[in-house]
Amino acid sequence: MPGLRDGIRSGINGLRAILKTPQKTQIWKSIFRVKHERKDPRTRALGTVGNVFLHLHPGKINRDAVRYSYTWGMGGISFYLFTILTLTGALLMFYYHPTKVQAYRDILYLEHDVPFGRLLRNAHRWAGHLMVITVWLHMLRVVLTGAYKKPREFNWCVGVLLLVFTLLLSFTGYLLPDDQLGFWAVTVGTNMACATPLVGHEGPFGPQLGMTQANDVRFAMLGGTIVDSAALLRAYIWHCVAIPLIAVVFMGVHFWRVRKDGGISGPAPVVLESEIKPEPER
């Protein structure tokens, strides 16, 4: 049957051609949209700008900003850790019930029976700690390079709020294993809220305004007067749903503003003291 043999041969040849230059196939073209030529700066830029995952990047960037020494990469690493935390966190949610009966047992189950469960929990916890550190270092770098200055003041403020969300995320997660460590850390932490001026029952002017254990700001945080089942559920919802959602919105604004405020702040050419422009009239 010569027809069949020829058909197979031409099929193999076709496959070979595809393997050699996959860029020419219809599938490839449909996925990547633009042709990518090494020597053509325009298509190179399109490779970044035309990609949904990369389009937050500009096509081109200040040649010195590429160096690790200027940004330390801490903002990007913080974001990367956030995505790792989201992934590992979602996987942990498969094994966790935010109830007093189940929570602690779920952690034991995760540590002893779930394949790679312990690794999953460890990675989530250490990524959370690491993210606190990288966010602090990111802030330190922004201060050291004066990257918060005009026109980036507002983005600095968004960043400060993101720092607060990072700490809150970490803090709400602390309670979830429902062990002594988390219980007492959160007890200590939320006890301070009793002393909030005006809205805490032990704070200045709190009692005068009718604040008691059962209606002050700590009660609202815990859903009770001690850290118990309601507090566990609240911590879980803040930790897994509310704060991540809020943080993602703020992150979107943060990254967008980086671009709109003129991209990464430097390394910029130095301005000399003798070149300070006179202050514009207020």
Add this chain to the structure above:
Amino acid sequence: MDWRQIGEIVSQPDNVPIVGLALVVPFFVWFGWRQARATDRLISELEADPAQAATHHRKPQPYRRGWDRELPVWPYLLRIEFLAALIVTVLLLVWAIAINAPLEEPANPNYSMNPAKAPWYFVGLQEMLVYFDPWFAGVALPVLIITGLLAFPYIDSNPLGSGYYTLRQRGVALWGFGVGFFLWLMLIFIGTFLRGPGWMWFWPGQTWDHARVTYEVNRNLAGVLGIVNPWLGGVVGLAALGLFYWLAGKAIQWLVTRRPLDRKIFERTSPLQYLVFQFFAITILAGLPAKMILRLVFRIQYVLVTPWFNI
């Protein structure tokens, strides 16, 4: 000496980040400082030689004529980002394999941990409870720190130093932030490594003694001065607080107008900007250490005592 105790604290899995911080922060401060010095050298060269300033590319990074000022993000930036992601992933996996996340006994409201410590990034707040009442240390001060950070770019009226490391052009801003950052880290270190049962002070080398009793009596400023009348005590406390704000304000004023460039920046600062700056600088950067010294060295608990709140 008992070094096992401090070893135990240091090797606690949840304290690994603090040990890491003790290594990483000095490294990055040095890393930034080194780049600031390079920029500052360039700045003084250019200040001295206007002809060079007119033609120089004005960065400490190397530049040759004909080099593109911009590079395509792909591949030059993306490959670094990819590499960074890989390194972080490997680091995290090694960390997660080597050290287990802590899990204590099930939560038990009837059996309190001693010491019961907040997570390490909030231990600084917990340590501040020693120096201030909870409404101030746990609520007002954190709010002040956050608002101070939010206000930071708006009160820095220095037109120089945007987008490069420099010490020379931004002394005040860097020292101001640096002192705050250092205080925060120091509180965390004290709270983690030096505080034991009953939140008592244990030096490295001392064993945590759960039965330790201290005979320290904390006094109020009025008591030290021998004032019994609460009204007079309140007035004296208020006066002391006022005096502290005035003296610290004067000292900060002197610090921020010492060099000619700082004076030039000071002239560009609006009264509102300056007042906000002074408020945060006195309250957080000067007030916190002042109260720490009063409490730790002189055992003075309150400066101002009122029926509603104490400071």
